[in-house]
Amino acid sequence: MVDDSNRPSLQDQTPDLSVIVLCYHAGEPIKLLVQRLIDALVGSGVPTFELVLVANDWPGSTDQTAKIVSALAIADTRLVPVIERKEGMMGWDVRQGLRRAHGNVLAIFEGDGQVAPVELIRAYNLLRRGSYDIVKTYRAARHDGFKRRCLSFVYNGLFHLLFPRVRARDINSKPKLLTRAAYEQLRLSADDWFIDAEIMLQAQSLNLRIGELPTTFQSLEGRQSFVTAGTVVEFIGNLIRYRFKTFRRSRRR
Numbered sequence: 005m006v007d008d009s010n011r012p013s014l015q016d017q018t019p020d021l022s023v024i025v026l027c028y029h030a031g032e033p034i035k036l037l038v039q040r041l042i043d044a045l046v047g048s049g050v051p052t053f054e055l056v057l058v059a060n061d062w063p064g065s066t067d068q069t070a071k072i073v074s075a076l077a078i079a080d081t082r083l084v085p086v087i088e089r090k091e092g093m094m095g096w097d098v099r100q101g102l103r104r105a106h107g108n109v110l111a112i113f114e115g116d117g118q119v120a121p122v123e124l125i126r127a128y129n130l131l132r133r134g135s136y137d138i139v140k141t142y143r144a145a146r147h148d149g150f151k152r153r154c155l156s157f158v159y160n161g162l163f164h165l166l167f168p169r170v171r172a173r174d175i176n177s178k179p180k181l182l183t184r185a186a187y188e189q190l191r192l193s194a195d196d197w198f199i200d201a202e203i204m205l206q207a208q209s210l211n212l213r214i215g216e217l218p219t220t221f222q223s224l225e226g227r228q229s230f231v232t233a234g235t236v237v238e239f240i241g242n243l244i245r246y247r248f249k250t251f252r253r254s255r256r257r
Contacts, residue, residue, distance in 0.1 A: 021045070021053040021128060022107030023179075026097055027115040028060065029067045033225075037117055038076055038083070044121035050128065057115075058086045058101040092195030099192055099199070111181045116224055118148065123219045124179045136215035137186035138207050142174035144218035155236045162240055163201060166247045170208045173216060176200040186212050197235055198242040205246065 023041060027034050038055060045053050059073040070087045077083040086104050090096065098112055109131060113124055123141060131139040146153055156176070163175050180203065182190075189210050194202045207214060 017052060019052045019054045019107040021050050021109045021111060022056055022105035023053065023111045023113050023124065024056045024058060024098065024101035024105055025113050025115045026094065026101070027057050027069055027073055028094070028097060030059075030069050030115045031067070032072065033117055034069060034072060034115055035076065037115060037121075041113075041121045041124070042080075042082070044125055048125045048129075050125075054082050054084050054105070054107060056084045056086060056101045056105050058097045060086065060088045060090045060097050060100060062090050093197060095192075095194035095196050095199030095202070099195075102187065102192075108184050109181055110184065110187050111179050113179045118222045118224055119178065119219060120222070124181075126217060126219075127179050127181050130215050130217055131181050131183070134215050135213055137212040138180065138182050138203075139215040139217070140172065140180045140204075141177045141219035142172075142216055143177050143221040145220040147223045148221055149223070159236055159239050163243060166243055167205060167208070170204055172204055172208075172214055175204050177219065177221075186210075194242075196242070197239055198246075201239070201243065201246070 023045075025034075025038070025041070030037070034057075038057070041055060057073045057077065059070040061067055061070055070085075073083075073085045073087065077085040084104055086097075086100055088100060101112075102110060109128065111124060111128065113119070119141070127139045127141060130136065143156075146156075156174070160173070160175060164170070176197075178200075180200070182203075186207070189212070190203065190206050192199065192202055192206070204214075
């Protein structure tokens, strides 16, 4: 574990990096992931950072993630808890996290442990040294099962069929990193799983510069995936609606 006992407070400075960690129903394993992220960020020399821990939940839920996140944040001022009554799915959580983030660079990171923190560091370094507005990963190696790979193949294939101008692979892969300037140009509204596609589609429309790098996607331990065949049907419906919306908009010009 990295010794960071002399770290500066973030109260009066803008962090170089804000990491929006999606913690929905992550449970006890989020403790280890948060520490691994801190160790990686400190060890790689990121000057200042914050972890925005998004643990929104539905009324009546008995899941303990929100309490765990609250306790972690009390012990470390670099941790920013976002705990609200949920009004949407992943997209809503992402948007709430982005709104609470203060960094010059914003990263969206899944809290399920399937991507190692070192991948975040690699993406951050590419963004900082390259001429990019957005840097994202694509899953070159996957250990999450045949079904998930098939669902992803179908979704990405349809995405590129409908939006061939978007030069990016594996649209839903994270981490995704954006400069503050790039984020402030986006007008995100998706409350569901469409948020990744919405980011990439708007980035292409704005001619933002996109960098990519390969990552390894590990198996999911401890719970079932929230991504199902029904989720992909939802994805596809959103893609088709967005395609028709952009088509009508272009016809009016």
